[in-house]
Amino acid sequence: DAKTTQPPSMDCAEGRAANLPCNHSTISGNEYVYWYRQIHSQGPQYIIHGLKNNETNEMASLIITEDRKSSTLILPHATLRDTAVYYCIVRVGSNSGYALNFGKGTSLLVTP
Amino acid sequence: DAGVIQSPRHEVTEMGQEVTLRCKPISGHNSLFWYRQTMMRGLELLIYFNNNVPIDDSGMPEDRFSAKMPNASFSTLKIQPSEPRDSAVYFCASSLGTNTEAFFGQGTRLTVV
Numbered sequence: 030d031a032k033t034t035q036p037p038s039m040d041c042a043e044g045r046a047a048n049l050p051c052n053h054s055t056i057s058g059n060e061y062v063y064w065y066r067q068i069h070s071q072g073p074q075y076i077i078h079g080l081k082n083n084e085t086n087e088m089a090s091l092i093i094t095e096d097r098k099s100s101t102l103i104l105p106h107a108t109l110r111d112t113a114v115y116y117c118i119v120r121v122g123s124n125s126g127y128a129l130n131f132g133k134g135t136s137l138l139v140t141p
Numbered sequence: 142d143a144g145v146i147q148s149p150r151h152e153v154t155e156m157g158q159e160v161t162l163r164c165k166p167i168s169g170h171n172s173l174f175w176y177r178q179t180m181m182r183g184l185e186l187l188i189y190f191n192n193n194v195p196i197d198d199s200g201m202p203e204d205r206f207s208a209k210m211p212n213a214s215f216s217t218l219k220i221q222p223s224e225p226r227d228s229a230v231y232f233c234a235s236s237l238g239t240n241t242e243a244f245f246g247q248g249t250r251l252t253v254v
Contacts, residue, residue: 072145072232072245073184116184128174128197129243131184 033117038136041111047104049135051117054098060121062093063129064102066113073116073131076102107139145246147233153252159221162249165214166235174243175208175218176232184232190216223253 034052041047053062063078077084077091079100084091090103104111116134146165154160166173174189188198190210198208205224210216220227230250236243 067184072234072248073243074245075242078242128186128189130186131176133183 033119033132035117035135040138041107043139043141044106047107049102049115052099053119056097056119060119062100063118065116068113109139112139145233145235145244147246147249151250154223156253157222160223162218162231164216164233170235170237172236173216174234177229179229225253228252
């Protein structure tokens with residue numbers, strides 16, 4: 030699976046949009062971009078994933094550049110409960126199942 | 142569904158003892174994963190199963206670690222003998238098919254003294 034690069038930490042004011050970048054310049058055509066987050070002491074939680082097109086769900090939006098070499102996770106109105114470590118993961122889908130390889134992620138701190 | 146259920150939530154054991162961690166995946170899910178998390182190494186994939194068959198165990202640190210999935214609703218991760226460096230939080234996750242989200246349990250915090 031391709032390697033990802035994320036900033037180690039970011040701050041965001043409560044109520045503002047949090048934009049978390051991820052570089053995956055070696056991504057292959059059949060690799061998806063996944064985002065998970067881990068709130069302190071809990072198991073990782075799925076947020077969103079995409080292949081080429083931008084995606085949106087009730088938690089966040091995922092913007093993938095046209096060349097697919099980078100993406101941005103957007104939390105439109107960050108709350109204090111969004112303070113967590115956010116992981117950007119690139120993986121290949123296969124019929125044998127798959128495994129997520131977590132990197133170090135971005136530690137997001139949402140401040141009042 | 143109650144989600145992925147792991148037991149115990151906390152385990153403290155003495156070095157040299159056998160430790161067994163348990164996981165009940167979400168009903169109907171056909172992929173199961175075991176991860177280990179430490180401050181130094183972050184989240185590491187240990188092994189994963191698809192349809193109860195181990196697919197990749199290259200992350201298992203050494204022969205002291207073993208994992209089984211006797212049926213679709215139960216998996217164990219065993220460490221024998223345990224060592225202090227095995228102290229970590231162990232997560233189990235399950236998913237349905239490919240290209241779908243994985244659901245994680247709350248983890249088992251293992252302390253080996």
